[in-house]
Amino acid sequence: MSVEIVCAGTSWGGLFALRTLLHGFGDDFPLPVVLVQHRHRDSNALLVDLLQECTALPVSEAEDKEPVTGGRVFVAPPNYHLLVDDGHFALNTDPPLRFSRPSIDVTLDAVAESYGRRAAGLILTGANDDGAEGLRRLADLGGTAVVQDPAESEMPTMPLAALRRVPDAVRLPLERIPGYFRTILKLAPLPGDQRPPAASRRVREPNPEAR
Amino acid sequence: MTLDTPVAYDPELERLEIELLMEGVYRHYGFDFRSYAYSSLRRRLWKRIRAEGLASVTALQERVLHDPPVMERLLDDLSVNVTAMFRDPAFYLALRTTVIPMLRTYPFLRIWHAGCATGEEVVSMAVLLEEEGLYERTRIYATDINETVLLRARSGIFPLDRMQEYTENYIRAGGTRSFSEYYTAKYDGALFNPALLRNVVYSQHNLVTDRSFSEFHLILCRNVLIYFDKSLQNRVHNLFYESLVNFGILGLGSKEALRFSRFEECYEQVAPPEKLYRKVR
Numbered sequence: 001m002s003v004e005i006v007c008a009g010t011s012w013g014g015l016f017a018l019r020t021l022l023h024g025f026g027d028d029f030p031l032p033v034v035l036v037q038h039r040h041r042d043s044n045a046l047l048v049d050l051l052q053e054c055t056a057l058p059v060s061e062a063e064d065k066e067p068v069t070g071g072r073v074f075v076a077p078p079n080y081h082l083l084v085d086d087g088h089f090a091l092n093t094d095p096p097l098r099f100s101r102p103s104i105d106v107t108l109d110a111v112a113e114s115y116g117r118r119a120a121g122l123i124l125t126g127a128n129d130d131g132a133e134g135l136r137r138l139a140d141l142g143g144t145a146v147v148q149d150p151a152e153s154e155m156p157t158m159p160l161a162a163l164r165r166v167p168d169a170v171r172l173p174l175e176r177i178p179g180y181f182r183t184i185l186k187l188a189p190l191p192g193d194q195r196p197p198a199a200s201r202r203v204r205e206p207n208p209e210a211r
Numbered sequence: 212m213t214l215d216t217p218v219a220y221d222p223e224l225e226r227l228e229i230e231l232l233m234e235g236v237y238r239h240y241g242f243d244f245r246s247y248a249y250s251s252l253r254r255r256l257w258k259r260i261r262a263e264g265l266a267s268v269t270a271l272q273e274r275v276l277h278d279p280p281v282m283e284r285l286l287d288d289l290s291v292n293v294t295a296m297f298r299d300p301a302f303y304l305a306l307r308t309t310v311i312p313m314l315r316t317y318p319f320l321r322i323w324h325a326g327c328a329t330g331e332e333v334v335s336m337a338v339l340l341e342e343e344g345l346y347e348r349t350r351i352y353a354t355d356i357n358e359t360v361l362l363r364a365r366s367g368i369f370p371l372d373r374m375q376e377y378t379e380n381y382i383r384a385g386g387t388r389s390f391s392e393y394y395t396a397k398y399d400g401a402l403f404n405p406a407l408l409r410n411v412v413y414s415q416h417n418l419v420t421d422r423s424f425s426e427f428h429l430i431l432c433r434n435v436l437i438y439f440d441k442s443l444q445n446r447v448h449n450l451f452y453e454s455l456v457n458f459g460i461l462g463l464g465s466k467e468a469l470r471f472s473r474f475e476e477c478y479e480q481v482a483p484p485e486k487l488y489r490k491v492r
Contacts, residue, residue, distance in 0.1 A: 042300075064437045064464075065444065065471040077466045080437075083250040091437045091466050092251040093293055110250045113222050141222070 003144055003184055004118040005068065006031050007111045009104030009134070011038035011126035013154030015047070017174055018124070019054045022073060023196035024178025027056035028187065033073045034062070034082070034111065036104045038130070041079035048075055054196040062089040076102035083110035098130050108134025117142030122177065123169075124148045126158025132165040144184075145169035146177060228268035229253060235276055236285075243419045244289055246443035252289070259288045290357040292435060296331045296369075296377040299465045302433075303335060303384035305482035310460050311343050313481075313489075314428060320349040323427045323454065325418060326435030327353040330364025331377075334393075335384075336431070337407050342387050346410060352425065354416035361413045368400040418447050423454040430455060434464035441471075448474045452490065461488045 010017055014037045025033065037047060045061070052059040055073065062074040062082055066089045076082035080091040082102050090110075097103035108121045108131060121138040123131045125148060139145040147169045150156035163169060172180055179189065229252065233245045244252065260271045263281060274281045297303045314320055327333050333353045340346040355361050378390040394401040416424070418435070430451050436444050451461055452474055461469075461478065463486040469475045478488035 061466065063466045063468045063471070065441055066468070067471075080466055081251075083248075083254075085248055085250045085440070088441075088471070090248045090250050091434075092248075092254075093434045093437070093464075094251070094254065095293060106254070109254075113250065113253070116222065140220070 002118060003120045003181070004031060005034065005111060005115050006120045006122060006181060007034040007036070007108055008122040008124055009036040009108065009126070009131040009158075010124035011100075011128060011130065011155070011158060013125035014038070015050060016154065017148065018051055019196040019199070020174050021122075021124070021178060022051055022055040022057070022059075024175065024190070025055065025057070026178070026182065026187070026190045029057060029182075030070050030185065030187075031181075032068045032070050033057070034068075034076070034084075034107065035073065036076040036082065036102050036107045036131075038100050038102070038104075038126070038128075039078050041101070043078045050199055051075065053199065062091070064089065064091045076107060078102070081106040083107065084114045085110075086114070098128065100128075100130050104131035105134035109137050112138035112141045112143055115143065119143035120146065120181070122146045122148075123159055123162035124174070125153040125155045127155045128157060129161035131158060132161040135162050135169065136165040139166050139169065146180065147171050148177065149173045225253070225268060228272070229256060232256070232268055232272040232275065235272055236282070239276055240282055242286060242289075243417075246419065246440050247289070248438055248440050251438055255288050256285075259285050286357070287359065290355075291360055292326065292328045292438070294328045294331045294434070295373070295380070297335045297380035297384045297386075298332060298433070300380045300383035302462070302465060302485050302487075303339060303380075305485040305487055306462070307339055307343065307385045309482040310429070310462075310487060311339075311345065313458075313460065314345060317428055318348065320345065320429070321425060321427045322349060322351045322429045322431070323425070324351060324353040325416070325430060325432040325451075327355050327361075327364060327413075328357075329360050329369075330413075331369065332431065332433065333364065333411055334367075334369070334403055334407065335381075337411065338381070338386070338393060339384075341407065349410055351411045352427075353411055353413050356415070356417045356419075358415055361415060365408075365413050367403040367405060367408055368397075369394075369403065371396055371399050371401045374401050418450065419443065423450055425454070426456050427454055427459060428456055429460045429462070431462040433462065434467070436467055437464065445473050448472050452477055455490045457490060459490050461490065462486065463488070 048059050057073050059073040061077040083090045111119045121135045135145050145166045147162045148159045149171055150159040152173050153159050237243050265271050324333050340349050381390045394403045479491050481487050481489050
């Protein structure tokens, strides 16, 4: 099995989950990491800043036609859907899907189409069922489907919906997800504490479903 | 592959089907979507396939080629982009504070709004120019590939239920008046003051096949090129480059960057991070 891209989707509770994920991947993580976090259409660069604190991998919002590059973290920009086409990112402003733009389904579907069995999809904490269809598609095309254990998710709705559509997805607690990918990629285990550093500022994570 | 078992879904086969459909649409109807960005095109096609109660791209091809009303509906799916007034308020604020002072130096202004869709951003521009005292000497050329959306743009009527969002955008974009001064509410529509659109010329123009039609001081084309593939993007960037006066300004969508095109060297960004570029060579 050779995974070439990791795409994670989340909504409520996503900030903490994504910080834990990026921290755990380690600074030598070689793949492109694509993150879709539901958020308000006018949200600013704060999410990128808060994620950058947890990793040495460069974090940025993906731009249209930007090459998909390993060892970097790409965040879906607010108010756009994020897709991939022939090795680069593609954006569109088509209507929201399940009230979401960016939609996790749209990104997972595009990643699955482009990468097939070389894609890995990941559904983390969240308060709706976005991502379940996309993960199903990714699994159907031979990709690796991983879901955060609903029992320890801040909001179990999204992981539960994903597990209903993809019952044979790998189900792991958040802290063990990065290690799972490092093992697949034959990277050495990281020493020490796997919890991310405390956020540099107090962040009250807004409810992303309140739009 | 054995020939007697049905093949499971195969992305490569679907790509072939989509290429054949787009070739058919082009040769039979003359609409050229062959260089549209594949993943977005594919999603829009599937929306139409499901809406027609069909099950494959090839089934849609059969319908599209033999039933012109299906083509008309597909054309809307592929060519109508959604937009909003003062979309990305920070962009309009930068237009007001950085670009408007540059434009003041010209005795007469020509602005091209390429891919204006239903015209929300055209109205935004007219409002901004009016407030900055530049509108009298401006002509805005607003073009789109789709005639139907131009009719709606010309009407000056926009959905009333979006006005609260637009008012917030307007304020954050540096608006200086009360936004409701510009329209009258009627049933579920907001009718904008016709005087606001007095210097706007709407016309059909196809970025894929048509050439430049004038020289402009400012070209706005926001969230249209994201639907094009790289080669077509470069072709349209060439069209914009040739249509701008020296030191003219090009405005793109907030996640569209010149750095992934062949034209990066020809422009300088005037108000980063906003995607406003000045032609410098």
